[in-house]
Amino acid sequence: MRNRTTIFNFLLLGFSEHPEQQPLLFGLFLSMHLVTLFGNLLIILAIGSDQHLHTPMYFFLANLSFIDACFTCTIIPKVLVNIHTQHHTISHTGCLVQMYFFMALALLDDFLLAVMAYDRYVAICLPLYYTMIMHPQCCLLLVAISWFCSNLLAFSLTLLMAQFSFCASHTIPHFFCDIFPLLRLACSDTHSFQVTMLTEAVLSGMIPFICVLVSYGHIMNTVLRIPSAGGKHKLFSTCGSHLTVVTLFYGTLFLVYFQPSSSYSTDTGMIISVIYTMLIPMLNPFIYSLRNRDMKRALWRLFGLEKCYTYSIKDTSPE
Template sequence: MEPQNRTSASEFLLLGLSEKPEHDTLLFSLFLCMYLITVVGNLLIILAISSDHRLHTPMYFLLANLSLVDLCLATDTIPQMLVNIQTKNKAISYPCCLTQMYFFHFFGIMDSVLISVMAYDRFVAICHPLHYTTIMSPRLCGWLVGGPWVFSCFVSLTHILLMARLVFCGHNELPHYFCDLTPLLRLSCTRTTVNKIFVLLVAGLVIATPFVCILASYTHIIVAILKVPSAGGRKKAFSTCSSHLSVVTLFYGTTIGVYLCPSSVRTAVKEKASAVMYTAVTPMLNPFIYSLRNRDLKGSLKKLVNRKITSSS
């Protein structure tokens, strides 16, 4: 059967989190607050780390990059949803949809890889403390951050090129609040086998592989901590990892459910709920998770805020 013309692919209709208009005001207020908290929290983390020379260490360098990626990931999805709710216009053009999808995958992959790199940093700090400075050199840190940027760009561009070859005909309503890959594949009236295979390969590379590396790192970390003779030393070592473990649980608990679970157990509601977790909730909570239990970062944030208040007054 010949595919129909592609006139309907000129735009898609984002149905959002809820199709009931009476929910729009609540959703708009909730996500506007979440987005503002995300922007302020992550910008404060970046400014605090960049302005305090004591925080110019590999751990905080990675944290600053994670905050930047979280900020960009939330900015790629939430503002579009807020505009759609406010204007009552659910349409998004085909080029804008592909652009949003590109940056969503770009920053999502960066998030996953950076979290695993931070686990490696904790592994070196706890298991090889005497060689930490030598191993986590500025050059290696540059490679550990710069490499994922290049890799993310390549993978995201490949997703878009594979998506651009598909034909969308007839039904153009997307049961989501942003242009995500899986719902879009369901709308295509052409074969999506190549796209689905690539999705599985990428999921294995950027979700499963980093997650396994994190588990391996923390296995060695736990063994090393248990060998520490003093209870105070063990408690201090565990506290340095607790923040990162919380982020790992939040991020991978949702992404694995979306991209690695069988499609038979996934529903549009579950996909949207998981997407809210890793595009809105996790970027909002990360600054709190990393700052509340970190004395150096809290001190730097207080100095930064006091300096701004003093200069403004």
């Protein structure tokens, strides 16, 4: 029993079954990675440099941008190295470390989206109490709790996975160390792991998702009671970006992780994984900046082009 676990390397097959597509995939993934890093870095710099954006909503957005940048750095660089060198090995320890950071950052995204929904609920439904409820200490506490819970849940699953022996095969038909592909390779009893994973999925997935639904339920009720169409449009526009990100994030995660491991499809899982590990983090800066006049103004100011932005909005209708 003491020698049950052996140190070995995994093989991340990823997209190696299509060698003719390797140059195209390398260029595509590299471009997406650079756009993601550049876009999220701009969001963080714009928020940090503009005093008007030092509010709870933009504080949470800056944290979300930082998480998205770290999230892609956990996966895409290894994918690019594998495609470029055609060496698809990853050590047992490296695989567990990648799985840990992947889960921790994905859970952190999950918790932070719920916190941002609560912030919008307080701002729209309880505007008179907003500054009293969402004070700086409360914002820091919400972010700190999100970091603590996400890392605790990810660490517990990684610790359980580290106890498994993989005696059947060392080949992972995926481009990173995801949970379901690893479970399929384990020859240990995975029942306790699956029970723990399902419990954590309910705690870390359904509860934040319900918080988002309840928050936006109250927001919808408040907005629909506003008599003027202009007032409704203004309030909806403050939530539209966040709702878009929530829909993309939860939609893809539910398709992959809220299903029995026996029904997991490798090809479908890889396609959906590309969406939520590469595409969504790349789109988030555009979603939050293109529909947000304050963000656009801050970005123009960051490049020293605020006057150009002022002239460009003279002929546009207010959002």
